[in-house]
Amino acid sequence: MTNTSSLSSTGTHGTHASPVISRRRLVPRMARGLFLDRQLAFWRKELGLAPAGLTRARVVAVVKETADVRTFLLRPGAGWRRHQAGQWVSLEVEVDGVRLRRCYSLSSGPSDLFVSITVKRVPGGRVSGWLHDNVRVGDMLSIGPAMGEFVLPETGRSKPTPPTGLLLLSGGSGVTPVMSILRELEVRGPIEDVVFVHHARSRADVPFAADLAWIARRNPGLRVIIHCDDEGVRGFDEARFTEAVPDFARRETYLCGPAPMMVRVEETWLRAGATAKLRRERFAAPIVTRTQGDDEKLVQVRLSAAGRTVTAGGEGNLLEQLERAGLTPKFGCRIGICQTCKCRKTSGTVLDLISGAISSEPDEDIRLCTSVARSDLELGL
Amino acid sequence: MTTSTTITTSSKTLTREEADAFGRELDELRREVAEDLGQRDVDHIRAVIKAANYAETAGRLLLAFGFGPVTFALGAGALGVSKILENMEIGHNVMHGQYDFARDPALSGRAYEWDNVCDGGDWRHSHNYEHHTFTNILGKDRDVGYGFLRVSEEQRWHPSHLAQPFTASLLAINFQWGVATHDLRLDELKRDPEARATIGTRARPFLEKAGWQLFKDYAFYPALSLWNAPRVLAGNLLANLGRNLWTFAVIFCGHFPEGVRVFHADEAANESRGQWYLRQIAGSANIEGGKWLHLLTGHLSHQIEHHLFPELPAARYPEMAPRVREICERHGQAYNTGSFAKQLGSVAKRLVKLALPSPRASRASRASRSAKVVAPETATTSTSTSRAAA
Numbered sequence: 001m002t003n004t005s006s007l008s009s010t011g012t013h014g015t016h017a018s019p020v021i022s023r024r025r026l027v028p029r030m031a032r033g034l035f036l037d038r039q040l041a042f043w044r045k046e047l048g049l050a051p052a053g054l055t056r057a058r059v060v061a062v063v064k065e066t067a068d069v070r071t072f073l074l075r076p077g078a079g080w081r082r083h084q085a086g087q088w089v090s091l092e093v094e095v096d097g098v099r100l101r102r103c104y105s106l107s108s109g110p111s112d113l114f115v116s117i118t119v120k121r122v123p124g125g126r127v128s129g130w131l132h133d134n135v136r137v138g139d140m141l142s143i144g145p146a147m148g149e150f151v152l153p154e155t156g157r158s159k160p161t162p163p164t165g166l167l168l169l170s171g172g173s174g175v176t177p178v179m180s181i182l183r184e185l186e187v188r189g190p191i192e193d194v195v196f197v198h199h200a201r202s203r204a205d206v207p208f209a210a211d212l213a214w215i216a217r218r219n220p221g222l223r224v225i226i227h228c229d230d231e232g233v234r235g236f237d238e239a240r241f242t243e244a245v246p247d248f249a250r251r252e253t254y255l256c257g258p259a260p261m262m263v264r265v266e267e268t269w270l271r272a273g274a275t276a277k278l279r280r281e282r283f284a285a286p287i288v289t290r291t292q293g294d295d296e297k298l299v300q301v302r303l304s305a306a307g308r309t310v311t312a313g314g315e316g317n318l319l320e321q322l323e324r325a326g327l328t329p330k331f332g333c334r335i336g337i338c339q340t341c342k343c344r345k346t347s348g349t350v351l352d353l354i355s356g357a358i359s360s361e362p363d364e365d366i367r368l369c370t371s372v373a374r375s376d377l378e379l380g381l
Numbered sequence: 382m383t384t385s386t387t388i389t390t391s392s393k394t395l396t397r398e399e400a401d402a403f404g405r406e407l408d409e410l411r412r413e414v415a416e417d418l419g420q421r422d423v424d425h426i427r428a429v430i431k432a433a434n435y436a437e438t439a440g441r442l443l444l445a446f447g448f449g450p451v452t453f454a455l456g457a458g459a460l461g462v463s464k465i466l467e468n469m470e471i472g473h474n475v476m477h478g479q480y481d482f483a484r485d486p487a488l489s490g491r492a493y494e495w496d497n498v499c500d501g502g503d504w505r506h507s508h509n510y511e512h513h514t515f516t517n518i519l520g521k522d523r524d525v526g527y528g529f530l531r532v533s534e535e536q537r538w539h540p541s542h543l544a545q546p547f548t549a550s551l552l553a554i555n556f557q558w559g560v561a562t563h564d565l566r567l568d569e570l571k572r573d574p575e576a577r578a579t580i581g582t583r584a585r586p587f588l589e590k591a592g593w594q595l596f597k598d599y600a601f602y603p604a605l606s607l608w609n610a611p612r613v614l615a616g617n618l619l620a621n622l623g624r625n626l627w628t629f630a631v632i633f634c635g636h637f638p639e640g641v642r643v644f645h646a647d648e649a650a651n652e653s654r655g656q657w658y659l660r661q662i663a664g665s666a667n668i669e670g671g672k673w674l675h676l677l678t679g680h681l682s683h684q685i686e687h688h689l690f691p692e693l694p695a696a697r698y699p700e701m702a703p704r705v706r707e708i709c710e711r712h713g714q715a716y717n718t719g720s721f722a723k724q725l726g727s728v729a730k731r732l733v734k735l736a737l738p739s740p741r742a743s744r745a746s747r748a749s750r751s752a753k754v755v756a757p758e759t760a761t762t763s764t765s766t767s768r769a770a771a
Contacts, residue, residue, distance in 0.1 A: 033593030
């Protein structure tokens, strides 16, 4: 809700801090006590305003980039602050009554007229599938503020000089933040000595192909290299790459791609002693899903509130496993009725023993007493 | 057969295996509905939230700016209805986590705080955990008579029960305060020094919540309406009273009518999931009525379905009820249901009857207590039933 942060801060400090309540804390506390916060949120929604922390953005165009990739051009409403090239936003949608959040890199440059996200349809993906099938021009989407450190260094206020000697290296959907950076480079001035290397399944799977050709034509200092799986080696290949870009180790490099590609790139840079020059953006946390037979194996459970990580596993449900690891999570019935042990799962995959459902949704509430870990987890305990 | 492995009810006695077969059918029904949850359910609760908010705003405006008795009655009525909707269909159900599947922070079971003097955290403990886990187990479910009413022959009679028609009426008028202080275990203060020592800390959430609630309805909103302050205060008082009486009536019909049984701790020890289901059914009673009655009770008119599936959205209970009833019939389980008047009358009658001392029913005879319960033909009662009919 609108004031979760103030809610928790008054909750924790209220009893211990000085009895004098500062005005800054009294206002949210009063709003909560009198339910004014909830009413405000309700009437905001009735009036079509975005919930606090989110910006409503109108879809102004949908561009079919490839067979399974679409770009959604958005015009954000009030509250939107200009992003930096390479940043991402979280997008919140409601699919069949269920609110889902996904992070998408912005593919637009900060100076572009519209903000855009470029989404590849993931097989079985609830959000990407919904975006592809349901979103039309004129629809409203809710996005959070632009975030992320995978950005071009900011330069002075007046016309900034574009950095030279860059390498933009991407694979698959990882091209989106890199494209944003490239667009910003173009705006900052003639691009000099920049290499853009992208890996795709085939020529037909390269998004922004027309834009890339256009930028390359206007900027002789930009070299665009596309490696396709169907034209030679699959994915990132060190020999092919070093032949194409022999001076990669001296270049400030922006890397974004699928996890296996990133691992190989990192190895190459490590051998070249150039790791310090490698900036990375991961677009999906690697989730190692265990199968039923692996029940005895151990998982790492990160407890974000306690600030520690424990190893859990063996017999029983997550509640029992955490207790064996020396923790004392809140619990009640222990048989899935009372919800006392419910806690936030920030990331990871769990199996619910009652429904049999396996879920990898980020930021969902799970019952410890009916859950079994199917991967490493992060919990809000 | 021993009591630890079988459960005896007015219904057919099921072995552990039979109970589990019965339970698997209910699990299947639960799975079916859980998989179907979606937009319809979220739309429903948001529509109710919308109705409650509009009714509250209308009620407060009518009280603050209206004049004359008509707008006063309308205002207090609208505010009362809004409180009933918020406490029953929204608060109680959302706090059960019924809408957690939607991942909407406004519908989060852990975070929601309802609009009455009972602290949400206290409620989640005494209700979601204690009452729903240990339903109707004497000594474990403190909802059985709330520690001062005798609602079953199984409870030992005490002279203070003579006054229970009166104390129950007092509770009805002040129901939200009864609910709010339930988790404080005030009845244990006299005999338990530990309870006395911790009451200060334990009562803090309640005191804070109640303080804000009193301030809201009896200072803040009256003050906002300036010269109409007394009128607003009276209207708020009336709305709270109406909500108290209504919720009292609904809640008492859920577990205290004729035919609902209580359990002893040893009966419920080591029970399986199927046996837990059986206990929920034997310990609950439904109210029959139309769509609006169900809505205004927060669908607790389907107390049986609620106790079987406390985490499923309550608005689903009406469509699940015929199937639950059919499953019960096939397995020879009684399904206690009746009109509001019938169930409420039964509760009132029993509150009066049980105010007087009566011998505690024996284990065996307890089984046949209710003849009026809708019992399927296959229902068999245990052998020594004749004595209990008296």
